[in-house]
Amino acid sequence: MRNRPEFPSLRQLRAFEAVARRKSIGAAARELGLSQPAVTQMVAQLEAALAVNLLERRRTGTYLTPLGSVLLPRVQRLFALIQSALCDPAIGASLSGRETTKSVENKITDTHIRALTAIAECGSFEAAARKLDISQPSLHRSARDLERVVRRSLYQRMARGLAPTAPARELARRLKVALRELEYGIDEIRTVQGIFTARITVGNIPHSGTHLLSKAITEFLAVYPAASVHVLDGPYEPLLDALRAGDVDLLFGVLRRPAWATDVREELLFPNSYVVVVRRQHPLARARNVTLRDLSSYDWILPARGTPRREAFECLFAGADRAPTVSIETTSPAIYGSVLATTDRVTLLSTLTAEFLEPQALTILPFDSPVLARADGVASRADWQPTRLQRQFMDLLRDQAREYQTVIRTAPVPVP
Numbered sequence: 001m002r003n004r005p006e007f008p009s010l011r012q013l014r015a016f017e018a019v020a021r022r023k024s025i026g027a028a029a030r031e032l033g034l035s036q037p038a039v040t041q042m043v044a045q046l047e048a049a050l051a052v053n054l055l056e057r058r059r060t061g062t063y064l065t066p067l068g069s070v071l072l073p074r075v076q077r078l079f080a081l082i083q084s085a086l087c088d089p090a091i092g093a094s095l096s097g098r099e100t101t102k103s104v105e106n107k108i109t110d111t112h113i114r115a116l117t118a119i120a121e122c123g124s125f126e127a128a129a130r131k132l133d134i135s136q137p138s139l140h141r142s143a144r145d146l147e148r149v150v151r152r153s154l155y156q157r158m159a160r161g162l163a164p165t166a167p168a169r170e171l172a173r174r175l176k177v178a179l180r181e182l183e184y185g186i187d188e189i190r191t192v193q194g195i196f197t198a199r200i201t202v203g204n205i206p207h208s209g210t211h212l213l214s215k216a217i218t219e220f221l222a223v224y225p226a227a228s229v230h231v232l233d234g235p236y237e238p239l240l241d242a243l244r245a246g247d248v249d250l251l252f253g254v255l256r257r258p259a260w261a262t263d264v265r266e267e268l269l270f271p272n273s274y275v276v277v278v279r280r281q282h283p284l285a286r287a288r289n290v291t292l293r294d295l296s297s298y299d300w301i302l303p304a305r306g307t308p309r310r311e312a313f314e315c316l317f318a319g320a321d322r323a324p325t326v327s328i329e330t331t332s333p334a335i336y337g338s339v340l341a342t343t344d345r346v347t348l349l350s351t352l353t354a355e356f357l358e359p360q361a362l363t364i365l366p367f368d369s370p371v372l373a374r375a376d377g378v379a380s381r382a383d384w385q386p387t388r389l390q391r392q393f394m395d396l397l398r399d400q401a402r403e404y405q406t407v408i409r410t411a412p413v414p415v416p
Helices: 010-022 025-032 036-050 066-087 101-107 110-122 125-132 136-150 166-192 210-223 236-244 308-316 333-342 351-355 388-410
Strands: 055-058 061-064 155-158 161-164 199-204 228-233 250-254 264-271 274-279 300-302 326-329 347-350 362-364 375-381
Touching (some): 010 036, 010 055, 010 061, 025 036, 061 066, 066 166, 101 136, 110 125, 110 136, 110 161, 110 166, 125 136, 125 161, 161 166, 166 388, 199 210, 199 236, 199 388, 210 228, 210 351, 210 388, 236 250, 236 375, 264 388, 274 351, 300 308, 300 333, 300 347, 333 362, 347 351, 375 388
Parallel strands (some): 199 228, 199 250, 300 326
Antiparallel strands (some): 155 161, 250 375, 264 375, 274 362
16 A cells, blocks of 8 residues: 655665674674675665765764664664564464574665565565566576575465465564654654655544544644644455555554454454434434344444444344344445435444534434443554654644543543
8 A cells, every 4th residue: 555665775874784783884794794885885884875974984983874863763663573473483484594584684685575565455576576667587587586585485376377375474574663663764864854745544434533544634734734634444354454564654543453463452442332323313313212123123334244333233132022124334434424314224323423423413313232342543563662753643632632532531422
């Protein structure tokens, strides 16, 4: 989903990291097995690419500038994440012999990563070559060379040709996440320089508190007008995949992390229980006490099975004599509004969503149940270290969540 711009090469970043850590170009050159002029040239190329001074040479050694101190932790995290991926049993057998994780990581190039991630995303060499605008033989050379470097089989022959294995797709995902650290590092450098052009990408789960999210975005851009916020709307599963692959910075909406996604962390922002919604002229809108039996007499409009709202609906009627029919399955807010306003169908919406319903067209029924409880918040990668602007955006989301809870506590109870 995110196209990474052309950034400095991994060779340049390794040279910078080694000089910064060893405080000496000579010591870094010996560690990397390169000449001092080669290391000096790579650092100069990195500084030229970023248009900043990262290192300062003195008589006693070479030291980080203030901006170099901002970039170094991100670069070190980038390489640490690559090494961590190489050690993951899900990606392949442990390295043995004279090869260490560090020595293997040192051989991985930008070309390797571009080839692997394109193949993993496209599913085939032919499609990946088209995406990268290179010949298939060139792509095959890069792909096979990476197999030699990591000493693992990354591709398998299928009916349609060579395709990535499951470990290859996982390695591609982990390498993409590692490269995000460089983007974050550059954003942090620009922030220190007073250039606030960072882009935050938010995955928005359908029927989330979009008004709350919109207010946080508006306030954020009022402070940082040169920054941008990219909102991706879509089903939860693809957005979760995008988050885990580094294409999305955070997810906003109902908390529903699957048990297997141990690399994802959730933060509760506010309770957002489901309420039963119908049109204003619905027969049940005149009732003072709505029962399950009443609700089971009408057709429903809900999202597909497996979604939190559908699961709440199924739990609600699990012990009922007769479960109602779900005659329309959709996540489209426009369809919900149109169908509910013109038929006697019933649905569940979150409390926050229901707060912004058109009061002349739709209403909330006086019905409550413990199974309608729901919690909303944000999900991020478990090891995510947000930039300064990302932290401020998160703080604005928290502020909006607190303000929303205050409004809900003081709002009058709706009467049909």
